[in-house]
Amino acid sequence: MRSWQQIKGDFPFFIENGKNLIYLDNAATTQKPKKVIDAIVDFYTHWNSNVHRGIYRLSEEATDHYEKARKNIAGFIGSRDPRQLVFVRNATEALNLLAYSLGHGLQKGDEVLLTIMEHHSNIVPWQFLKEKGVTVNFADINPDGTLDMEDFQSKLTKKTRIVSATHCSNLLGTINDARKMGKLAHDNGSIFILDAAQSVPHMPVDVEKLDCDFMAFSGHKMLGPMGIGGLYGKYELLNGLPPFNGGGEMIREVYEDHSTYADAPEKFEAGTPNVAGAIGLSSAVDYLRDLGMEDIRRHEKDLIAYTLRKEEESGIGLLKSYGPRNPEIRGGIYTFNLGEISPISLSDDLNNSNISIGSSIHPHDVASGLDRYNVAVRAGHHCAMPLTHRLNVVATSRASYYIYNSREDIDKLFESLERIRRLYA
Amino acid sequence: MTDEEINTEILLDHYRNPHNHGQIGDASEKLIEFNPVCGDTVQLTIKIENDTISDIKFIGRGCSVSQGSASMLTDRVKGMKIEEIKKIKEKDILSMLGLNLGPSREKCALLSLNALNKCIENHEKKAQGGN
Numbered sequence: 001m002r003s004w005q006q007i008k009g010d011f012p013f014f015i016e017n018g019k020n021l022i023y024l025d026n027a028a029t030t031q032k033p034k035k036v037i038d039a040i041v042d043f044y045t046h047w048n049s050n051v052h053r054g055i056y057r058l059s060e061e062a063t064d065h066y067e068k069a070r071k072n073i074a075g076f077i078g079s080r081d082p083r084q085l086v087f088v089r090n091a092t093e094a095l096n097l098l099a100y101s102l103g104h105g106l107q108k109g110d111e112v113l114l115t116i117m118e119h120h121s122n123i124v125p126w127q128f129l130k131e132k133g134v135t136v137n138f139a140d141i142n143p144d145g146t147l148d149m150e151d152f153q154s155k156l157t158k159k160t161r162i163v164s165a166t167h168c169s170n171l172l173g174t175i176n177d178a179r180k181m182g183k184l185a186h187d188n189g190s191i192f193i194l195d196a197a198q199s200v201p202h203m204p205v206d207v208e209k210l211d212c213d214f215m216a217f218s219g220h221k222m223l224g225p226m227g228i229g230g231l232y233g234k235y236e237l238l239n240g241l242p243p244f245n246g247g248g249e250m251i252r253e254v255y256e257d258h259s260t261y262a263d264a265p266e267k268f269e270a271g272t273p274n275v276a277g278a279i280g281l282s283s284a285v286d287y288l289r290d291l292g293m294e295d296i297r298r299h300e301k302d303l304i305a306y307t308l309r310k311e312e313e314s315g316i317g318l319l320k321s322y323g324p325r326n327p328e329i330r331g332g333i334y335t336f337n338l339g340e341i342s343p344i345s346l347s348d349d350l351n352n353s354n355i356s357i358g359s360s361i362h363p364h365d366v367a368s369g370l371d372r373y374n375v376a377v378r379a380g381h382h383c384a385m386p387l388t389h390r391l392n393v394v395a396t397s398r399a400s401y402y403i404y405n406s407r408e409d410i411d412k413l414f415e416s417l418e419r420i421r422r423l424y425a
Numbered sequence: 426m427t428d429e430e431i432n433t434e435i436l437l438d439h440y441r442n443p444h445n446h447g448q449i450g451d452a453s454e455k456l457i458e459f460n461p462v463c464g465d466t467v468q469l470t471i472k473i474e475n476d477t478i479s480d481i482k483f484i485g486r487g488c489s490v491s492q493g494s495a496s497m498l499t500d501r502v503k504g505m506k507i508e509e510i511k512k513i514k515e516k517d518i519l520s521m522l523g524l525n526l527g528p529s530r531e532k533c534a535l536l537s538l539n540a541l542n543k544c545i546e547n548h549e550k551k552a553q554g555g556n
Contacts, residue, residue, distance in 0.1 A: 341486065343464060351484070355466060355468075363488075368530065380463060423437070
C-alpha cells in the first residue's frame, strides 16, 4: 500500500500551488484528487445535457450517469435503496430542508433538541421555527468535551419532536455515540437527525447500523466538488415530507390552481440538479473506498494521538486545547489557544484590568503567524459561536487533518507555534 | 529584513508597548467599537478643544493588528484638526501599517479608525444640537 504522503501526488493542488503548504483546514474543505477533477471535466466534455427530460440518447446517458452516482453514494453511506438519497448543495441545505419540511408538522409548544456543539447550520434553521412557537433546547457538554448524556436525557421530553445532533463536532472533534442518541430519541418517539458533515468523510458511516431517520453531509469535505451534498432519509419518512423548493423536476403534474409532486428523491430536487457535482462526488467516493474508510479512520486516529502527545511534550505553557483526549472518540480535529481570551460584556464599564489579555496571543495572530510559516489553519468561532462561548473564549485556532496529512505536518505545526510564542513573548 | 518584516516588528512594538494607552477622565467623547466576529474591542476617549484633538487615549483587547494600529493611529491624530482627521481614508491606515493583510484582517486594522470617525460624528451632532 502507498504511504499517506505518497497520496499527495494524486492531488494537483499539492503539485502546483500548494507544493510547500501544510494544509490543515480540512474540516472547512478538502483538496480534490485528479480523478475527481477529471470526472467533472469528462462530464462537461462528453455527456453534458440536462437530465430526466430529454428523449434523445445523450440526455438519457447523462441521466444514467447521474443516477449511477446516486446509487454509488447511497451505497457508500450504507443505504441499500438509492431513492433514500437526495442531492442537495451541502449539509447546510439538507438541514434547512429538514427544518422547513419537518417544521410543517410542528406546533406551538413542540421542542427540538440539539447539542451545544452544533455548527450554525444545525442551529439557525431550527431557530426559524421559533416563530411557530417551537422551543429549541441544547444538551450541554462535560468538561472533557464529550456530550453530557444526563443533560441530553433530561432535555429529551414528551414535547421533543426532533433531535438533531452532530456526529462529530467540527470544533472539539468529539465523536458522539449516534447510535445511543438515536435509540434514546426513538424510544421517546422523536425523529433523529444526524449531521454527518465531519464524520462521513473520515470514518465508516452506515445509516442502517446507526438507525438515524435523516442524515446530512457535504461533498466538498470529502474530496468532492463544492455545491453537492447529500440528504439521506428513511424512505417512508422522506417521501412523507412536504417539498422544500418548488419548480421543475419535483412535480408530477402542474395545473393553474394546483400541482402534484413526484416521489422522493425527485420531490426534493427542484430545478436542474448539479449533475457534474454528483458525478464528481461519486468519483470521490470511489477514491475513498479504494483507500478504505477503516484505514482512513486509523490514520486520523494516529494523527490526533500524535498531536496530543506532541502537545504534552512541547512545553508551550500557554497552549490549551479542547475536546476529548481519548483518540477513540476523537476525530482528526485539534482546536487550541495560545492563552485564553474570555468574551467581555460591553455593558460593563471597561477598564484595563477587565479587558487585558495578559500574555495570551489572539487566535488571529496565531493563524496569521502560522500562515507565514506556510501552515494553513482556521481561526475564529468555526461557525459554532454558542460552543465557543460555552468554552468561555472569544475564538480558537483549529488544525484539522485528512488523508494527505502526516506526522511531519504536525511537527511543523508545533515548531511554528513555538516560534510564534517566542515572537510575542 | 524585508519591509514586511520591519513593519511587523513596528506593529508588534506598538502592540507590546502601546502609546496613548489608558482613559481620559474628562473626555469630550467616549466610544467602544467591537468586532463580533473575533471579539476585537477598542475603547477611545478623546478630548476636543478648538476643533482639535488635544488628547486621545485607548484601551482595548484583541489581536496585534487591532491594538497595534490603535496605538499608531492615536499617535498620528493627537494634535490634529478635526477637519484633517476626517480626510484620513481606510487606505491611509493600511499603508501606515505597510502590511499585506487579507480582507478579514483589514477589519482589525480599521477598528480604531471606525471608532474615531464615530466619535467625531457624535461630537458634531452634539455641536449641531447647540449644547
